[in-house]
Amino acid sequence: MQNNTLIEVNDLRTYFYLTEGLVRAVDGVGFSIGRGRTLGVVGESGCGKSVTARSIMNMIRRPGRTVGGQVLYHRRETDAAGNESEMIVDLLKLPPMGDEMRAIRGGEFAMIFQEPRASLSPVHTIGTQIIEAIRLHRPVTAAEAREHGIEMLRSVKIPRPTQIIDAYPHQLSGGMCQRAMIALALACQPALLIADEPTTALDVTTEAQILELMRELQATFDTSIMYITHNLAVVAEIARDVMVMYMGKDVEFAPVDAMFHDPKHPYTVALLSSIPRIDIERDMLTTMAGSVPDPYALPRGCPFHPRCPARLPVCSQDADVPYVTVAAGHRVRCHLYEGR
Numbered sequence: 364m365q366n367n368t369l370i371e372v373n374d375l376r377t378y379f380y381l382t383e384g385l386v387r388a389v390d391g392v393g394f395s396i397g398r399g400r401t402l403g404v405v406g407e408s409g410c411g412k413s414v415t416a417r418s419i420m421n422m423i424r425r426p427g428r429t430v431g432g433q434v435l436y437h438r439r440e441t442d443a444a445g446n447e448s449e450m451i452v453d454l455l456k457l458p459p460m461g462d463e464m465r466a467i468r469g470g471e472f473a474m475i476f477q478e479p480r481a482s483l484s485p486v487h488t489i490g491t492q493i494i495e496a497i498r499l500h501r502p503v504t505a506a507e508a509r510e511h512g513i514e515m516l517r518s519v520k521i522p523r524p525t526q527i528i529d530a531y532p533h534q535l536s537g538g539m540c541q542r543a544m545i546a547l548a549l550a551c552q553p554a555l556l557i558a559d560e561p562t563t564a565l566d567v568t569t570e571a572q573i574l575e576l577m578r579e580l581q582a583t584f585d586t587s588i589m590y591i592t593h594n595l596a597v598v599a600e601i602a603r604d605v606m607v608m609y610m611g612k613d614v615e616f617a618p619v620d621a622m623f624h625d626p627k628h629p630y631t632v633a634l635l636s637s638i639p640r641i642d643i644e645r646d647m648l649t650t651m652a653g654s655v656p657d658p659y660a661l662p663r664g665c666p667f668h669p670r671c672p673a674r675l676p677v678c679s680q681d682a683d684v685p686y687v688t689v690a691a692g693h694r695v696r697c698h699l700y701e702g703r
Contacts, residue, residue: 368437369554369587370419371395375432377411377418384659388414388427390611393686396555396604401581401588403602403619405595405634407655411611412591416557419589420468421459429455436467470500473548477560479540483532489516489543490528493550500551515546518583519576538569542576549580556581557589562597574601595638599623604692607631610656610666612684617693627695629671665698673699 377389389411396402404412418429434454441447457464476482484492493512497503503511509528516524519542532540541561548556558577562570574597581588590601598605598619605622607615607630615628626632636649653670656662662669668678677698678684687700 367397368395369398370437371433371435372415372419373433373435375415375418375429375434377414377423377427377429379427381426386658387611387661388658389418392432392608392611392613394606394613394616396587396589398554398587399581399585400604401590401602403598403605404589404591404608405593405598405605406608408593409610409655409658410608412608413559415608416474416559416589416591419454419557420472420474421454421457421464422468423459436471438471466500469496469553470551471553472555472557473551473553474557475541475544475548475559475561477563479537479544480532482544483540483547485532488529488531489535489547493528493543493547496547497550512546512550515550516543518549518580519543519546520572521546538565538572541565541569541573545573545576545580549584549586552584553586555587555589557591559591560593563593570597577601595623595634607634610658610661612666612696614667614696615694617690621690621693625690625693627689627693627700628667628697629673629699630667633670665696675699 372395373393375389375392379386379388392411392415394402404415406412417423419434423429432455436452436454438450438452439447440450454464454467490509490512493515494505494508497508497511498505513524513528516527521527521539521542535543562573565573577588578601580586592598602619605617605619606613607628609630615622615626615631622631623635626635633649633651637651651670652672656666656669662679664680664682665678665684668674671678675698684696684698685701686694686696688694689700
C-alpha cells in the first residue's frame, strides 16, 4: 500500500535568541499532512503558528534558529519509464539557500501570506512576478510562462486576466490582490500550499469567495493545504484535520468533526466556548481566564495551567506533559488523560 503522507513534522523546535531572553516559539511540535488533505492550525496570536509554517519552508532568519526536529517531505518522483517512487527528504538538513531547497520552496511548496500587498512587489506588475516564479521552476520560455500566468489568473476567477497581468498591485482591490497571490503560489502546481491567515484583511463576502476558490483549486491540483487562522468557523468549513497550538506547543490534534463535537484539551474547550452560536442562547459569551504568559518567562509545567479551570497539582511541576491518543487520529497534550 502506497504511503499517502505528504509531509511529516517530528519534534520541531525553533527558538529565537533575543537580548531580552530565549523565546521558544515552536517547542516540540509534531504532526503530518496527507496528500490532498487540509490541516487547519488555530491558536491565539504568538502561539507559534506562523513560525511553524516558516520552519517547514526552512526560511527562519536570525536571531531565530531551528534547533531540533525533522520536517520529512515524502517526495514522489517518476522515472523515464513512468515508474513512480518515493524518496523521503528531511528539509531541515538542506541548506536554506541551497539549490535543492530553493527548488522545493516555490516549486513544490508555496506560501500565501496574510497581507498580499506586503508580499507582492509594488514596483513590478503582477505578470512579471508570476512569470518569474514559473521560469525559476519550469523549463519554459517567457511567452509560455506568460500564457500560463494568464491561465492561472483566469483559474482564480480574476476578470480580464489578459489586462490584469500587466497591472501593478496598487491598481487592484484587496480581494483581487489576494487572488493574484494565490495564482502566484499555485503557478507551479505545488504539492503543499501554506496559507497564513490569507483572508484576515478581507471582508466576509470576499473571504467566502476565496475559501470556495481554494477548495476548487485543491480539487483540481490535488494540493495539500496547511491553513493558519484565528477563525474557527473557517476551520470548520475548509479543514479535514485541526491542530490547536498554545505557546509553541501542539496541545490537540484531531479530525475536524471530533475537534468541534468532542474537544478534549481545556484550551480547545475554552476557544470553542467563546464562539457565538445561534443554537445556544447565552446572556454573555464565555471568556477565558487570565492572559497569555510572557514568552520570556513561561510558567513551569504545562504553559496553560495558570488559566486552566481543570488543572491538577502535577500541571505546575516540571514533568513533561504527555501527548495522549484518546481516539483514532485524536491526540491531546494534557495530564487529565494520562494513563488512558
